[in-house]
Amino acid sequence: MKHSCSSQALAAAGATDFRRMVDTAAVCGFDGVDLEFAPGSIVSPAEFSFRETGALVQYALAKRVEVQCIGGGAFRSPRMADEWEGIARLISVAHALACPLVRVVMPPLGDEARFDEEYDAALALLREALDFARELDLCIGIEPAAGSYAATIDEALAVIEDANRRNLGVVYNPAVEAAGGGGSPDEAVERARGLLLLVRLAGGGDASIARRAFDAALNAARASGFSEYVSDCSVFEPGLAHQAVKDRLVANLRHVRALCTAARPHV
Numbered sequence: 001m002k003h004s005c006s007s008q009a010l011a012a013a014g015a016t017d018f019r020r021m022v023d024t025a026a027v028c029g030f031d032g033v034d035l036e037f038a039p040g041s042i043v044s045p046a047e048f049s050f051r052e053t054g055a056l057v058q059y060a061l062a063k064r065v066e067v068q069c070i071g072g073g074a075f076r077s078p079r080m081a082d083e084w085e086g087i088a089r090l091i092s093v094a095h096a097l098a099c100p101l102v103r104v105v106m107p108p109l110g111d112e113a114r115f116d117e118e119y120d121a122a123l124a125l126l127r128e129a130l131d132f133a134r135e136l137d138l139c140i141g142i143e144p145a146a147g148s149y150a151a152t153i154d155e156a157l158a159v160i161e162d163a164n165r166r167n168l169g170v171v172y173n174p175a176v177e178a179a180g181g182g183g184s185p186d187e188a189v190e191r192a193r194g195l196l197l198l199v200r201l202a203g204g205g206d207a208s209i210a211r212r213a214f215d216a217a218l219n220a221a222r223a224s225g226f227s228e229y230v231s232d233c234s235v236f237e238p239g240l241a242h243q244a245v246k247d248r249l250v251a252n253l254r255h256v257r258a259l260c261t262a263a264r265p266h267v
Helices: 007-012 018-028 050-062 080-096 112-135 153-163 174-179 185-191 215-224 242-260
Strands: 002-006 032-036 066-071 101-104 139-142 168-172 196-201 229-232
Touching: 002 007, 002 018, 002 066, 002 242, 007 018, 007 032, 007 242, 018 032, 018 050, 018 242, 032 229, 050 066, 050 080, 066 080, 066 229, 080 101, 080 112, 101 112, 101 196, 112 139, 112 153, 139 153, 139 196, 153 168, 153 185, 174 185, 185 215, 196 215, 215 242, 229 242
Parallel strands: 002 032, 002 229, 032 066, 066 101, 101 139, 139 168, 168 196, 196 229
Antiparallel strands: none
């Protein structure tokens, strides 16, 4: 498995721009970053320049750090006219930064009486995005979120089946799955087998990894043969010293990497 850290966590550790984010990830020992492309983040839509991407990618490669995933909260509505420009830009930025995976959340549920109409519109937008991403050799992962058309892995898998595109998979957030009643980690990982692209460790505060809140999910992923991306998305309390954040990230990575590299059980 490859191990990344969210740009929000790296910002809490003192990173203020792309290069400092890469530096911090490298110092802490991560293989890559899980980048949030949103207003107010380290890489924001309003300030992003495609002219600089070549130099940024070369800088990251020199530090042996990859942009492993990028998400930007696209699909705020199911209507293509409202959303296409944003999702197309997100995919283009991923391609420019040599990032293989775009993370999306499906639109929020709307009027129940218009469910079928709005779901079909969201599906059409998703297919359009997938076709564009495929031209650039990118994958898209659906991250389940409460109140959306895909609130659990099961619902995300239903969307994947309906979309019928080979470059679509699922992102597993154990905390979100548990809150949505999605079953045990073993069950969730087994259902997503072959389609699981990323495990995001988020929710429950910055001590969740240290408290072993995600151990069962990581053990299940390892036992299934999962070999893709794991991301530390810890959210730290405001005002925590940058070095203290770095120390926690290093400890988190040490714990997660030990779990992920343990011998797989015999089946």
